[in-house]
Amino acid sequence: MSASQQQDHRLLPSLTFPIYRITMxxxxxxxxxxxxxxxxxxxxxxxxxxxxxxxxxxxMAATKPKPPTGGVDxxxxxxxxxxxxxxxxxxxxxxxxxxxNKVQADxxxxxxxxxxxxxxxxxxxxxxxxxICDAGCGVGSLAIPMAKLGAKVSASDxxxxxxxxxxxxxxxxxxxxxxxxxxxxxxxxLEALKGKYDTVTCVDVMIHYPTDKMQGMVSKLGSLxxxxxxISFAPKTWYYxxxxxxxxxxxxxxxxxxxxxxxxADVRKALEEAGFTxxxxxxxxxxFYFSRLLExxxx
Numbered sequence: 001m002s003a004s005q006q007q008d009h010r011l012l013p014s015l016t017f018p019i020y021r022i023t024m025x026x027x028x029x030x031x032x033x034x035x036x037x038x039x040x041x042x043x044x045x046x047x048x049x050x051x052x053x054x055x056x057x058x059x060m061a062a063t064k065p066k067p068p069t070g071g072v073d074x075x076x077x078x079x080x081x082x083x084x085x086x087x088x089x090x091x092x093x094x095x096x097x098x099x100x101n102k103v104q105a106d107x108x109x110x111x112x113x114x115x116x117x118x119x120x121x122x123x124x125x126x127x128x129x130x131x132i133c134d135a136g137c138g139v140g141s142l143a144i145p146m147a148k149l150g151a152k153v154s155a156s157d158x159x160x161x162x163x164x165x166x167x168x169x170x171x172x173x174x175x176x177x178x179x180x181x182x183x184x185x186x187x188x189x190l191e192a193l194k195g196k197y198d199t200v201t202c203v204d205v206m207i208h209y210p211t212d213k214m215q216g217m218v219s220k221l222g223s224l225x226x227x228x229x230x231i232s233f234a235p236k237t238w239y240y241x242x243x244x245x246x247x248x249x250x251x252x253x254x255x256x257x258x259x260x261x262x263x264x265a266d267v268r269k270a271l272e273e274a275g276f277t278x279x280x281x282x283x284x285x286x287x288f289y290f291s292r293l294l295e296x297x298x299x
Contacts, residue, residue: 075158075189078208082159091165094139103288110289114203115142117282117293118230119149122199127151133197133224135190136205140166140183144173146201147183154197160187190217193224200225204291206233206267210260215270222274228297229276235283235292236261264292271296 082090093104093111100108119142128150134143137155139162147153147170157163163185170179190205200221209217214233221229268278276296284291 074208074210079158079189082157083161087159087161087165091139091162094141106286106288110284110286110291111141111204113286114232114284114291114293115145117284118142118201118203119145121230121280121295122146122151123149127199130198131196133193133195133200135193135200135202135221135224137166137185138162138204140169140185142201142203143183143185144170147174147178151182151199153183154186154195155183156186156188156193158187158189163187191220193220195224196226197224198227199230200228201230203230203232206231206262207259211262211266214260214262214266215273218267218270219274222271222276225276225298228279228295229271230293230295231267232291232293233262233267234259234290236263236266264294267292267294275299 089104092100093108127146130151132143132146132151132153134146134153134155137143137157140155143153143155143166155163155166157166167179167185170183170185173179174183190202202217202221206214206217218229218231221231271278271294275298277299278294279297280295282293284293
């Protein structure tokens with residue numbers, strides 16, 4: 001085990017590394033940071049809610065997420081959001097030349113760091129000729145470079161707008177013939193995915209799943225993976241809970257705190273129940289992007 005891995009191992013399972021040096025000055029910075037977030041941890045796209053849901057009371061209550069009102073479930077809201085205004089916003093963030101503000105630029109950096117860490121693992125192991133399912137692929141930020149490594153990638157997203165953009169980007173980067181052969185994009189929710197793949201990746205998606213559904217999500221991903229899964233999630237620690245609660249006092253016009261944080265213990269338990277053991281871990285934490293990364297291999 002390398003020195004960096006040993007250091008990372010010592011952080012488990014609490015993930016409370018930012019907390020040890022909290023002072024009054026730090027608390028003030030914490031409040032300012034949360035206000036800038038405008039509602040919650042902003043490392044992944046969030047779904048808009050209607051006006052009556054934007055009271056501070058409901059924002060604070062979102063730390064214990066409740067079912068969406070009006071009979072619309074999380075999945076439907078996510079699909080609708082990422083096919084409309086969410087697609088426009090996050091397509092810019094996931095584009096090198098897209099015009100973004102400082103917060104969005106920071107999220108872009110954080111997301112790319114997570115992608116680069118995954119690619120580093122895959123490149124070190126060698127994935128040429130292997131099959132990979134990228135569930136919740138977005139615009140192909142991870143799927144396309146995995147195909148460049150020589151893997152055959154099946155990328156899917158609940159949003160047709162995202163999946164179509166990913167296809168266009170793959171053709172531009174890889175060429176149409178290579179894209180067709182090694183990087184196929186489709187529109188599908190996670191529960192409908194089928195097939196068997198050497199590796200399954202799912203990055204920045206778990207935030208849309210409450211704990212009880214997260215366990216089923218991991219089980220589903222595990223049923224697709226022959227060798228390993230690589231997943232990321234927003235870690236639930238008291239530090240990030242405070243960020244989320246304070247951020248709820250500063251709601252933005254098109255955001256919500258319906259973002260689900262997960263303890264590493266819960267995610268590890270779900271992986272173990274699916275027949276996987278965590279092999280490698282990492283953490284990305286910029287000013288506005290927080291993502292815990294786990295690679296788990298089949299036992």
